[in-house]
Amino acid sequence: MTAAGLRERALEAAAHVFDPEIPVLTIGDLGVLRDVRVVGDTVEIDITPTYSGCPAMRVIELDLDTALRAAGIDKFRISTVLSPAWTTDWLSPEGRRKLATFGIAPPAGQASRRGLFTSDSVRCPRCGSAETERLAEFGSTACKALYRCRSCAEPFDYFKCH
């Protein structure tokens, strides 16, 4: 197989690996998949953690490993890179849409350095109301906060702008 063909096959396999904690998003949607290269006869894949302590990274590595082997690729190397630091700005438009459909409010706006006590203005993913309030800065995973909608009274996860 040509290098381009091998890369295409690896890319296709990697694109179908889902985030274990937000199973509607692929690692491509999330921006966790940074690069797929072919060096000689080896596929090299770079992934980057969302947060430093993200426990999903090991599972993602394992799932990538499985997906590549299932695609008939057995010479590969998966590396974790830290720079440039992951940001929610890398979430694909498709990823944002899938998040909202899944009931998780996508990040509001662009990532930037924030003031000490500023907070994001977040729309309810169920009813679309802007009348929401933050219940907890830290939600069920490192990348989410817990909000509540004052219009429809439903609590929801918010994928923090980061």
Add this chain to the structure above:
Amino acid sequence: MSETCDGAALAPPLLDYTLRLADTALILGHRLSEWIGHAPVLEEEMALGNIALDLIGEARALYSYAGAVEGKGRDEDALAYRRDAGGFRNLLLVEQPNGDFAATIVRQFLFSAFAQPFWRRLAASRDATLAAIAAKSEKEAAYHLRHAGEWLIRLGDGTEESHRRAQAALDELWPYTGELFERDAVEDPLIAAGIAVDPETLRAEWQRTVSAVLAEATLEAPERVWMQSGGRSGRHSEHLGHLLATMQFLQRTYPGATW
């Protein structure tokens, strides 16, 4: 080792410097993890657990780099689980016990008010690996600082009881803040090489953040206090040994155990 730090002479201080950062992150992360199952409300349990996870993640990246700089084959687990208290280089502040919730929040606030600007500066380090770790950590430290700051205001400007406890925690922990700004022979050559951050350049911002939040929290920083020192050179309070006995138990009892 990073390509931007090629001087063999800089390797020993770079190892010490990286270990100081790694140990501080790990010990504070472990302290926060001690709250799991004991936090006052579920949301706070998740918050403290999340912050602990960030810190332990930062520690893992720093230990891996320290192991590479040292070049003796020690990995993150060997550095975290198979060194004794005298080998740890963390700040004394972060090994102080959790105490009541106010003490945990004051400790987190005093540390995070330093950590956020520290990581921001270190993100410009000429050492590419430290810069990469710092750029991620800065974003996380912003959440930690906001969370601790919000709580400190609530506690200080809350009930008589919460105010009393927050002020007591501040009096107790303030003597450990001097160490944040210490600089010694480990840092000197690294600062000169553009690798390390001169902590003195962070003092004004730290003071501004602390003063603003304490004022809103109606709390007062103690004055003319004797500042404690020694953690960064391996001279620790008695608390660290007890913490390590718990944290290192598994690897000490079953060396090399894996999941």
